[in-house]
Amino acid sequence: MDNQRVNSYGIAGSIYANYIIQSIALIVIMQFAESISKQLNTDVNVGLGYVASGIGIGKILLMFVGGMLSDKFGRKLFIYLGMACYIVFFVSMPFCHNIDIAFCLAIAIGIGNSFLDTGSMPALTECFPRSSGSASVLIKAFISMGSFILPLIVGLFYKYDIWYGWAFLGFTAYLIINAINLLPKKFPPKDTRIKGNQGSDDYFIRKPNFAFEGFLLIIMGFTTTATFVIIWQWLPAIAIKAVNMPTIEAKQLISFYSSASIVSVFITAFIVKKFLKPIYCIFILPAMSSLVLLLFYFDLSPLMCLITAIGMGFFAAGGVLQLTLVVMQQMFPTRKGLAVGCMYTLSGLSFFIIPRVIPELAEINVSYAILADLIMAVMSTLLGLIVYCRFIKVIDMKKI
Template sequence: MKNRYLPTALGLYLNYLVHGMGVILISLNMPHLEQQWQTDAAGVSIVISSLGIGRLVVLFLSGMLSDRFGRKPFIYLGMACYLLFFFGILKSQTIAVAYAFGFLAGIANSFLDSGTYPALMESFPNSPSTANILIKAFVSAGQFLLPFIISLLVWSNAWFGWSFVVAACIMILNAIFLLKRPFPDQDQKKAGKANNPASGASNQVAAAPRMSRSEILDIACFTLYGYISMATFYLVSQWLSQYGQFVAGMEYASAIKLLSLYTVGSLSCVFITAALVKKTVSSHTLLMLYTFISFIALLSVCLWPTPMMVAGFAFVIGFSAAGGVMQLALTIMAMKFPQAKGKATGIFYSAGSLATFTIPLITAELSHTSIASIMWFDTGLAAAGFALALIIGVRQFAGAHFAVKSAQV
């Protein structure tokens, strides 16, 4: 039977196509914004950093509120904040004002995440991992399309701001499209009221049961994995070109192309993983496998830093570390706590956002020693990530085995 939430899912994915554009709009329009804000590249970089700060500040809270008040309100809050960002950046004349709108874009990302990931899992309960991994594909599509849009504007000598306007228009049209679309949590609430009209507000605000030690351990493992998985591929994305040039001895032109191989690997994994989890391969099996591949790839490139090895590494690490492994882990965590999917999203991605702040500070210190030491540090992170993936996987298998035994009894 046709899933009635397919149009809803399409709209949710389109938001992330726009989000993919949003996260690089400032950097790709840097020369024009330097003039507009009367600053230099360092000043624009400060504004770019505000997106990450805004995301971290409200992500955990928005996840909890999404569980309480529903997915759709937070998705629309995210879209509204993004629209303010698109038009606000164009009107900003100083770094301070632009920073405020960049902070708002980070908040928009948090709102979208807290509503979208749970909504997709609830829309496709039989394939939640596939539904969430496809978000990565739409983000990459947005980042792929935007440079072509900007190149067209440059070729036609048009105003640079049209790139912001195009993103905003897509978001506005999508907001109209989603307005009447059904959401699973809304349907469940309506069904609950119809089946039990006498239920009062007291049932909705009943105190949640206390968490067991096992659940606390699960949350700790997933939170640490959220930090480490983000740190692993974020570090590579920032230092891959420098490693190729200064450690492996590649020419500059060849070194910068490593990121293209990295991106191809990432996109390849998205579609392969989506096909695998739709068949018979479990999400936690892939989580362990991909994390192990990341560790082996990093160890190999540290031991044998040749141009050919680094080129192969770029594709493999993009595939295993940046191709949706975080979405897999989040899906497993959210399904572990089905009544708190928004809260799980908030916790997991808050840990990932924290990595984007702390890892640059650590690698900045390591770079004073050598760039090679940065990759060795990432190898250690990947080893810790693999250990966590094993713990998560073993606990998943143990829980499933216990459930089968209980059913048989």
């Protein structure tokens, strides 16, 4: 194995390790809610809800800017900036007693999230230009790993009455070790293009139009995210209200959803590496989600709730957003950071809008939440098909 490949695997290892911490940082405030609320002298719902909202604000505000600057100054700088933001949060939060300062520290998580994404995701496609789809989709597996590990850590700390700050300082040490490991690694040129199986990066027939297909792909950042967010957040409530499923069984649906998502990540990564180009996945996977939701809309039953949990976990949450990003980076190889910034800004916006719209619809009729999700999935399918039609006109499919 040549030095360049060894270097690329080393960079990827550090990036994936960071995504474990990224997923932990996004939920750690609410996981240690009892300890942090006492420290800040506030309540869990309103007070910590205010603090946690800073994450979304930080993410939305700087994702777009981070993307543009990543294209200009390179990926490594922004990965380090993201890690630095997380370190600031983890070191400061255990000693913070002011809720407004805690809110600012939560904003630092959002900023770190933005910088890490805008540096890491382009870097992965540049390290593995011939398997960028697989490399990008695997991010989901490490995000799920962090979400799985943290509750175990929290349970252990509460069981033995250990100060939660030690966990935060442990996460800090983890980041510092990873930063030292990444330091000697030389990143590929930031204008590296995604290559096809034949190793060609000269695959354009004509120039793509950022104002058209670029815009459609950015919109898909919203619709593909909304498709899985609605089910992820509301399937248990739908199961309880619509089919009178017991609360415990309804909550367990999300475990089936998460398990299907993790399985999907590895299957999808294998398929896009060996058989199917990402451009096909960005309309096939939303189409399958649409079918599952259509069946669910017309058959509200306990069995269909389970099928929906598994189906949506597999088709909607297994990496569609990441594959859509890969397609955008293929079409606009000199704007990879901008692609991440734009698409993930819209993705973050869905996390802000969906929790405000879906509850209102569900209050009128719980099936309206399913219908809204179906509309998002159908929109993703149509947008993906339009992009595909344009993609085959501007890119030689035999060279990718």
